[in-house]
Amino acid sequence: MPTEFELISKYFTRPPRHALLGVGDDAALVAVRPGHELAASTDMLVEGVHFFADVSPLSLGHKALAVNLSDLAAMGAAPRWAMLALSLPAADEEWVKDFAAGFFALAERHDVDLIGGDTTRGPRNICVQVMGEVEQGKALRRDGAKPGDDVWVSGHLGDAAAAVAHRKGELLLREPLLSHCMARLDRPNPRVELGGRLVGFASSAIDISDGLTGDLGHICERSRVGAEISYAQIPCSAGLTPLRHHVHVMRSILAGGDDYELCFTAAPGNQSGIDSLAASLGLALTRIGRITEGNSVTVLDEKGQPMRLQEQGFDHFR
Numbered sequence: 658m659p660t661e662f663e664l665i666s667k668y669f670t671r672p673p674r675h676a677l678l679g680v681g682d683d684a685a686l687v688a689v690r691p692g693h694e695l696a697a698s699t700d701m702l703v704e705g706v707h708f709f710a711d712v713s714p715l716s717l718g719h720k721a722l723a724v725n726l727s728d729l730a731a732m733g734a735a736p737r738w739a740m741l742a743l744s745l746p747a748a749d750e751e752w753v754k755d756f757a758a759g760f761f762a763l764a765e766r767h768d769v770d771l772i773g774g775d776t777t778r779g780p781r782n783i784c785v786q787v788m789g790e791v792e793q794g795k796a797l798r799r800d801g802a803k804p805g806d807d808v809w810v811s812g813h814l815g816d817a818a819a820a821v822a823h824r825k826g827e828l829l830l831r832e833p834l835l836s837h838c839m840a841r842l843d844r845p846n847p848r849v850e851l852g853g854r855l856v857g858f859a860s861s862a863i864d865i866s867d868g869l870t871g872d873l874g875h876i877c878e879r880s881r882v883g884a885e886i887s888y889a890q891i892p893c894s895a896g897l898t899p900l901r902h903h904v905h906v907m908r909s910i911l912a913g914g915d916d917y918e919l920c921f922t923a924a925p926g927n928q929s930g931i932d933s934l935a936a937s938l939g940l941a942l943t944r945i946g947r948i949t950e951g952n953s954v955t956v957l958d959e960k961g962q963p964m965r966l967q968e969q970g971f972d973h974f975r
């Protein structure tokens with residue numbers, strides 16, 4: 658079995674492009690470009706809580722970084738650096754090799770340096786920290802939404818949670834929808850480019866990791882506003898569309914986490930700019946409602962009636 662140091666030097670040491678000093682010393686050294694601020698975020702993935710024990714290490718390496726990059730995207734920050742703290746039951750070289758391959762494939766796509774971390778024995782637990790740069794004063798925060806702003810989401814919602822519902826036996830997905838949803842759960846695509854391009858357009862933003870209503874609720878709370886969205890306007894993938902009124906699909910779309918799309922608000926005058934952005938990114942950006950004077954999120958059904966959370970089955974499940 659390889660030692661901890663052999664694993665680090667073989668699988669986690671690559672020359673950094675944006676750091677003065679990367680893996681190998683007691684701490685890494687980085688410098689933020691003039692006129693920029695450092696955006697930093699961390700997210701932990703615990704086996705049995707955030708991922709199934711049988712998930713492939715390649716997917717897990719991807720996902721551990723993806724969920725963190727998603728947080729930087731939601732701030733409008735350009736990712737630069739990552740750190741990786743790994744707790745593993747054994748020094749399983751094959752597992753580490755595949756995990757690193759999944760991690761670095763995504764890191765390279767977004768030009769992120771792995772500049773350090775920690776490796777220890779214990780229950781399988783993966784903690785990634787990411788840091789990025791955002792122009793001074795330009796970060797997309799949760800507290801900037803204003804009454805009258807439009808509420809937007811990127812991509813499609815519900816796929817990842819539908820995959821989880823399928824695994825729990827609550828919903829039966831058939832191929833090719835099942836593979837599509839499983840891929841969305843295992844290999845989320847963080848909306849890094851969108852986040853960067855929303856700087857200047859969006860008044861607030863958040864990534865959808867816990868579910869649309871809950872995450873939009875965080876924007877409302879921090880901005881001291883309410884939101885009114887209509888279920889019919891929330892985009893879901895073509896395969897899920899015929900199932901839109903199945904209780905577990907409804908729950909997946911409204912309250913399912915793990916999609917890692919962005920939810921953002923913008924003044925109505927920005928609509929055409931956002932439509933052009935969608936076209937240039939080849940990514941759907943859909944207006945699903947608006948910000949109000951209230952203090953909570955209301956979801957309207959097709960008749961314009963508020964949907965009742967519990968009965969409609971989208972209470973924030975734990």
Ligand code: ADP
Pocket residue numbers: 665669679680681682683684741742743771772773774775776
């Ligand atoms: P220390 O004992 O000083 O904390 P370590 O022996 O834990 O240092 O780590 C040695 C070097 O390897 C450090 O630069 C650390 O950041 C890096 N490192 C350890 N584990 C990882 C990992 N999983 N991924 C990337 N770098 C790592």
Ligand code: MG
Pocket residue numbers: 682683
């Ligand atoms: Mg040290």
